[in-house]
Amino acid sequence: MLCCQFCMWCNPKKSMKKKFLKRFLPKIIRSYQPLTLSEVFQKGLSRKDIYEIMDDFYYQHLPWQFVEHRKYFSKNSRGFGEDAFHSMWYLLFSEFKPVNCLEIGVYRGQVLTLWGLLTKHLNYRCDIGCISPFSSAGDSVSKYIDTVNYLDDTLVNHQYFNLETPEICVEFSTSEKAKLFISQKKWDLIYIDGSHDYDIVCQDFESSLNNLAPNGIIVMDDSSLYFDYPPKEGTFAGHPGPSRVAKEIAQNKLNMLGGVGHNNIFQKI
Ligand SMILES: C[S@@+](CC[C@H](N)C(=O)[O-])C[C@H]1O[C@@H](n2cnc3c(N)ncnc32)[C@H](O)[C@@H]1O
Numbered sequence: 001m002l003c004c005q006f007c008m009w010c011n012p013k014k015s016m017k018k019k020f021l022k023r024f025l026p027k028i029i030r031s032y033q034p035l036t037l038s039e040v041f042q043k044g045l046s047r048k049d050i051y052e053i054m055d056d057f058y059y060q061h062l063p064w065q066f067v068e069h070r071k072y073f074s075k076n077s078r079g080f081g082e083d084a085f086h087s088m089w090y091l092l093f094s095e096f097k098p099v100n101c102l103e104i105g106v107y108r109g110q111v112l113t114l115w116g117l118l119t120k121h122l123n124y125r126c127d128i129g130c131i132s133p134f135s136s137a138g139d140s141v142s143k144y145i146d147t148v149n150y151l152d153d154t155l156v157n158h159q160y161f162n163l164e165t166p167e168i169c170v171e172f173s174t175s176e177k178a179k180l181f182i183s184q185k186k187w188d189l190i191y192i193d194g195s196h197d198y199d200i201v202c203q204d205f206e207s208s209l210n211n212l213a214p215n216g217i218i219v220m221d222d223s224s225l226y227f228d229y230p231p232k233e234g235t236f237a238g239h240p241g242p243s244r245v246a247k248e249i250a251q252n253k254l255n256m257l258g259g260v261g262h263n264n265i266f267q268k269i
Pocket residue numbers: 079080104105106107108109110111112131132133134135136137138139142171172173174193194195196200
């Protein structure tokens with residue numbers, strides 16, 4: 001039958017279609033295997049729905065070794081983060097295949113080892129670098145265990161997952177040595193997750209932007225306070241410092257691809 005103007009389905013005033021799409025589209029998308037990360041962001045879904053998709057992806061589609069990896073870092077306070085972020089990183093690496101990757105702010109190596117495993121799984125070579133003091137210094141908002149040597153533990157965790165050691169710069173991101181380290185190459189991916197103070201996150205963002213490759217990606221952690229994201233129970237939207245930088249600076253200087261929970265993803269076009 002041809003489309004008509006009068007039935008409940010086609011008449012926009014009666015809007016059954018709109019209601020149907022609003023209610024069931026996220027569920028329909030979730031039940032299918034893999035869209036790309038960009039496709040998920042382009043569906044026009046709410047951040048809450050995107051988060052649900054990532055959460056479902058973790059349980060339904062994420063290859064088992066990444067679930068095991070997440071479980072390992074969830075034990076004994078080895079890492080922060082949420083299951084949905086493992087899905088985000090999986091989809092991001094699958095789609096963009098970044099080669100030169102930098103993490104600013106390392107705890108015990110959860111993200112570094114995840115990146116290493118992802119590139120092994122995707123069968124391409126990636127150069128991974130990081131900048132961190134490898135101590136709880138410089139972070140006034142997170143809780144850390146003081147009995148662990150973070151640098152040693154990060155190295156042990158790389159051995160545990162049978163991964164090469166990344167290039168490590170044991171510094172605060174704002175030091176001269178760290179700035180030199182960032183400027184040694186153009187990065188395809190930079191993950192900003194160090195200090196949560198506004199002034200320092202501003203500096204991290206600026207030096208990341210200056211050393212980002214064409215089409216390069218910046219992921220900002222803890223930065224969704226000022227986006228429309230009501231956090232699910234057990235999750236949180238971020239801290240004021242990174243959230244202000246994401247909303248007021250990153251969003252204007254880069255193309256915002258989208259956000260998963262308190263992570264926001266920007267691309268240089
Ligand atoms: C929330 S943790 C990072 C978690 C990390 N994404 C992971 O799982 O490995 C933040 C880390 O950033 C470090 N940090 C604080 N200020 C920093 C700065 N200015 N530059 C680099 N790292 C910094 C802290 O020592 C802390 O270990």
